[in-house]
Amino acid sequence: MFPEPEKATFDIVINGRAVTADSSMSVLEAAEACGIYIPTLCHHPLLAPAGSCRLCVVEVEGLRGLLGACTLPSEPGMIVRTETPRIQEFRRATLESIIRMHPRDCLICPENLRCELQTVVSHVQPAPVPFVPGPPQLKEVGLFFARDYNLCIKCGRCIRACQEMRGNRALYFLHDECGLHVGTPLGASMDNAACESCGACVDVCPTGALRSNDQAGLPERTIKTICPYCAVGCQLKLEIKNGRVMQSWPDHDGPANHGQACVKGHFGIAQFVHSPERLSKPLIRQQGELREASWDEALDFIAIRLKSYLPEETAVVSSARCTNEENYLLQKLARVALGTNSVDHCARL
Amino acid sequence: MEGLSATFGSGAMTNHIRDLEKARCIVAIGTNTTEAHPVIAASLKQVVRQGAKLIVINPRRIPLAEFAHIWLRPRPGTNVALLMGMARVILDEGMQDTAFIDERCENFEPFRASLAAYDTTTVASITGVPAEDIKRAAHLYAGTRPATILYAMGVAEHSRGTDGVMAVANLAMLTGNIGRPGAGVNPLRGQNNVQGACDMGCLPDVYPGYQRVSDPAARAKFESAWGRSLPLTPGLTLTQMMNMAHQGHLKAIYLVGENPVLSEPDQEHTLAALGHLDLLVVQDIFLTETARLAQAVLPAASFAEKDGTFTNTERRVQRVRAAVPPPGEALPDWQIVCALAKKLGAPGFDFRHPSEVLSEISRLTPIYGGLSFDCLENDSRQWPCPSSEHPGTPILHTKDFSRGRGNFVALSYVPPAEAPDEAYPLILTTGRNLYQYHTGTMTRKVGALNQRFGEEKLEINPADAIPLSIAEDDWVRVSSRRGEVRVRARLSDINPPGLVYLNFHFAEVPTNALTGAAYDPQTGTPDYKVTAVKVEKIA
Ligand code: SF4
Ligand code: SF4
Ligand code: SF4
Numbered sequence: 001m002f003p004e005p006e007k008a009t010f011d012i013v014i015n016g017r018a019v020t021a022d023s024s025m026s027v028l029e030a031a032e033a034c035g036i037y038i039p040t041l042c043h044h045p046l047l048a049p050a051g052s053c054r055l056c057v058v059e060v061e062g063l064r065g066l067l068g069a070c071t072l073p074s075e076p077g078m079i080v081r082t083e084t085p086r087i088q089e090f091r092r093a094t095l096e097s098i099i100r101m102h103p104r105d106c107l108i109c110p111e112n113l114r115c116e117l118q119t120v121v122s123h124v125q126p127a128p129v130p131f132v133p134g135p136p137q138l139k140e141v142g143l144f145f146a147r148d149y150n151l152c153i154k155c156g157r158c159i160r161a162c163q164e165m166r167g168n169r170a171l172y173f174l175h176d177e178c179g180l181h182v183g184t185p186l187g188a189s190m191d192n193a194a195c196e197s198c199g200a201c202v203d204v205c206p207t208g209a210l211r212s213n214d215q216a217g218l219p220e221r222t223i224k225t226i227c228p229y230c231a232v233g234c235q236l237k238l239e240i241k242n243g244r245v246m247q248s249w250p251d252h253d254g255p256a257n258h259g260q261a262c263v264k265g266h267f268g269i270a271q272f273v274h275s276p277e278r279l280s281k282p283l284i285r286q287q288g289e290l291r292e293a294s295w296d297e298a299l300d301f302i303a304i305r306l307k308s309y310l311p312e313e314t315a316v317v318s319s320a321r322c323t324n325e326e327n328y329l330l331q332k333l334a335r336v337a338l339g340t341n342s343v344d345h346c347a348r349l
Numbered sequence: 350m351e352g353l354s355a356t357f358g359s360g361a362m363t364n365h366i367r368d369l370e371k372a373r374c375i376v377a378i379g380t381n382t383t384e385a386h387p388v389i390a391a392s393l394k395q396v397v398r399q400g401a402k403l404i405v406i407n408p409r410r411i412p413l414a415e416f417a418h419i420w421l422r423p424r425p426g427t428n429v430a431l432l433m434g435m436a437r438v439i440l441d442e443g444m445q446d447t448a449f450i451d452e453r454c455e456n457f458e459p460f461r462a463s464l465a466a467y468d469t470t471t472v473a474s475i476t477g478v479p480a481e482d483i484k485r486a487a488h489l490y491a492g493t494r495p496a497t498i499l500y501a502m503g504v505a506e507h508s509r510g511t512d513g514v515m516a517v518a519n520l521a522m523l524t525g526n527i528g529r530p531g532a533g534v535n536p537l538r539g540q541n542n543v544q545g546a547c548d549m550g551c552l553p554d555v556y557p558g559y560q561r562v563s564d565p566a567a568r569a570k571f572e573s574a575w576g577r578s579l580p581l582t583p584g585l586t587l588t589q590m591m592n593m594a595h596q597g598h599l600k601a602i603y604l605v606g607e608n609p610v611l612s613e614p615d616q617e618h619t620l621a622a623l624g625h626l627d628l629l630v631v632q633d634i635f636l637t638e639t640a641r642l643a644q645a646v647l648p649a650a651s652f653a654e655k656d657g658t659f660t661n662t663e664r665r666v667q668r669v670r671a672a673v674p675p676p677g678e679a680l681p682d683w684q685i686v687c688a689l690a691k692k693l694g695a696p697g698f699d700f701r702h703p704s705e706v707l708s709e710i711s712r713l714t715p716i717y718g719g720l721s722f723d724c725l726e727n728d729s730r731q732w733p734c735p736s737s738e739h740p741g742t743p744i745l746h747t748k749d750f751s752r753g754r755g756n757f758v759a760l761s762y763v764p765p766a767e768a769p770d771e772a773y774p775l776i777l778t779t780g781r782n783l784y785q786y787h788t789g790t791m792t793r794k795v796g797a798l799n800q801r802f803g804e805e806k807l808e809i810n811p812a813d814a815i816p817l818s819i820a821e822d823d824w825v826r827v828s829s830r831r832g833e834v835r836v837r838a839r840l841s842d843i844n845p846p847g848l849v850y851l852n853f854h855f856a857e858v859p860t861n862a863l864t865g866a867a868y869d870p871q872t873g874t875p876d877y878k879v880t881a882v883k884v885e886k887i888a
Contacts, residue, residue: 167394233661262387280677319606323657337695341584
């Protein structure tokens with residue numbers, strides 16, 4: 001009906017391979033789209049390019065010097081190289097200065113095996129550099145996520161996510177006796193008023209500096225589903241281990257949320273699903289008390305009574321928390337099995 | 350939703366969430382978006398930062414007001430007058446979209462005539478919004494296209510909520526802001542699948558897909574599909590159910606996944622009504638305040654333990670997937686309903702999987718006609734989606750309105766049912782907080798959410814609090830003509846003097862003990878937004 005204007009596509013050549021791109025794509029995006037890896041730490045697909053970490057440099061035939069691929073627009077006929085000796089040498093030097101101040105305790109870091117810094121290091125293969133600890137940085141376990149700025153590589157993604165994605169300004173680069181570092185104005189705790197605990201900063205952080213309190217190793221599998229709370233319908237990825245939901249993440253491919261969620265969808269799922277207060281057996285009331293019953297007993301108890309009323313003496317209340325299929329069945333039960341149109345749900349809006 | 354059906358022929362968001370990015374002007378009326386629809390609020394803030402104009406209409410200083418170019422603060426319950434005043438300004442100054450009105454709409458003249466009494470001076474005296482601001486807002490909305498209107502419970506949950514919705518629709522038609530990208534009338538629905546529950550015919554007067562119970566052809570169609578003769582008369586709304594139970598005419602309620610003891614207005618009445626029933630069956634994941642009153646309680650699976658589909662506020666049907674097994678003997682609701690239907694001897698409940706239920710839905714429901722688990726596996730679609738080849742409909746009413754022509758409705762402003770008086774001098778309005786959800790059934794089980802926001806407080810303006818000797822954190826009694834609650838006070842200027850505010854998430858502070866002054870005559874929606882109350886310090 002309102003077709004998006006078709007973007008003209010063209011070919012560019014990356015490492016000798018013809019790759020399709022269009023003018024809205026950076027060279028980094030064109031490379032990623034066809035599976036060519038270019039290391040980067042400050043870039044994130046949900047954020048505007050920042051061009052600050054200088055790891056994604058490439059060479060382009062006919063252009064001088066090393067160019068950041070994340071801010072370089074694709075142009076027809078471009079010939080790009082991503083792994084020349086000059087590039088590799090530059091990347092190693094750049095990365096060495098980043099990891100010089102980064103602790104080496106990967107094995108005990110909760111982010112181990114999820115960490116993007118690990119991926120970049122294993123690709124770039126910097127020389128071993130001695131650990132030069134800087135001034136100790138803030139460590140804080142908040143209500144929903146933890147911060148440990150000793151692991152921070154100052155990529156700025158968290159600050160940009162908070163501003164660009166959420167329209168908030170809870171985080172800043174600060175400069176003081178701890179050097180240049182990320183923090184909140186006046187060093188307030190994360191559970192302060194300017195932060196809505198959405199976790200967008202946690203999602204984009206490449207290291208363990210920001211991590212969900214629920215984090216516990218890698219999941220066995222990940223299931224995509226829809227948030228049970230409000231009607232935005234955010235698509236979530238639930239991480240499953242030992243038959244339990246460990247944590248949930250907003251899905252970048254979610255058609256309604258595009259990688260976003262709020263505190264409830266991000267940090268408010270596992271605990272209620274696995275709450276010890278969940279009902280696990282049918283209950284029926286006898287001598288004034290609710291007691292456990294088998295399914296058969298409970299359903300008979302209900303069916304016998306329901307059958308004893310006139311249709312207009314019965315009603316069904318369905319739920320905005322049930323699926324479409326369940327709501328369909330509930331109104332069908334009211335109309336077909338009980339013979340009444342008295343079916344409604346609680347929230348009329 | 351009736352309001353939009355009457356004007357456009359379809360009671361759902363006309364546009365979609367992403368489409369907000371194309372709007373040049375956004376009116377947010379009666380929605381505290383940052384708290385109730387946080388992810389939409391995030392896009393809203395981005396769009397505004399990129400240059401779109403924002404008009405916030407809300408008596409409370411909600412966080413969005415900070416981003417607004419114009420913030421109007423009408424007295425609670427006066428939206429209809431305000432919107433009509435804006436329409437009048439637009440017409441007086443010739444800013445309407447005459448071509449759109451002539452080609453696509455009807456009943457314009459009666460509507461124009463209905464605005465006669467709503468000059469800005471009169472509207473200013475009804476709403477408390479200065480005449481100059483009403484004009485500025487009207488100019489900005491009519492002069493900046495495309496413009497979209499977002500609204501939520503703050504428009505609909507009034508004794509005249511349907512009128513409010515129709516007033517919004519009138520304004521959009523007047524300016525031709527329908528059926529175009531970046532435009533539209535967009536109700537943000539509250540609970541996650543409330544759109545789907547309506548679509549599926551969990552309403553007393555319609556079958557799935559809004560096919561009317563009163564239409565003999567629709568009834569014949571469902572009778573032949575379901576193999577039973579079906580009742581002729583429309584059923585009871587939830588509010589009517591409570592009244593009929595109270596009077597002893599309704600004997601049994603099968604209630605799934607809801608907690609009316611906390612969510613329905615006038616708690617005392619709800620408790621008495623449920624107490625009168627012979628049989629209350631509650632099916633839920635927790636032993637809620639309502640389940641404690643039941644004769645039978647059935648343990649259900651949570652969203653993470655079942656397959657199916659949810660339909661979000663933008664009519665988007667998305668797949669829900671089982672991730673873990675349910676605890677103990679709990680079962681997915683669909684299985685329980687089928688088992689109970691069979692015990693009742695009803696035909697047509699032999700489903701082995703929700704995908705089979707969706708096939709039956711799509712056979713009988715034209716707006717869901719093209720949907721199946723297969724096509725939703727890697728994709729979502731927005732209804733109407735009449736066939737499997739159809740890509741879905743991101744924007745409604747692009748060529749014709751669902752009802753043919755857009756229907757202007759002549760309205761007149763009716764003051765809220767309960768006005769403050771000497772005995773109950775303040776107005777109470779209710780809403781939701783970011784960190785809790787609905788009656789707290791799920792969120793109260795999440796430790797961190799409760800640590801962040803675990804205690805209800807009455808928000809009251811210092812100008813109201815100080816004469817009553819109420820200080821921060823003092824215990825107060827809030828009473829209305831129906832009940833009372835005890836709660837601590839929080840002094841804040843979020844509310845103008847005369848207005849106090851409570852959420853309804855907490856059993857300890859059952860806000861709905863107070864509400865329930867009136868119901869919308871057309872939808873039965875209770876007025877949660879205007880209740881006259883009195884606040885006293887508890888010594
Ligand atoms: S949680 Fe959200 S609001 Fe808070 S700092 Fe992170 S991005 Fe910003
Ligand atoms: S906290 Fe994470 S995202 Fe933020 S600057 Fe440090 S490493 Fe980057
Ligand atoms: S994550 Fe938050 S905004 Fe998204 S659907 Fe869930 S409750 Fe709504």
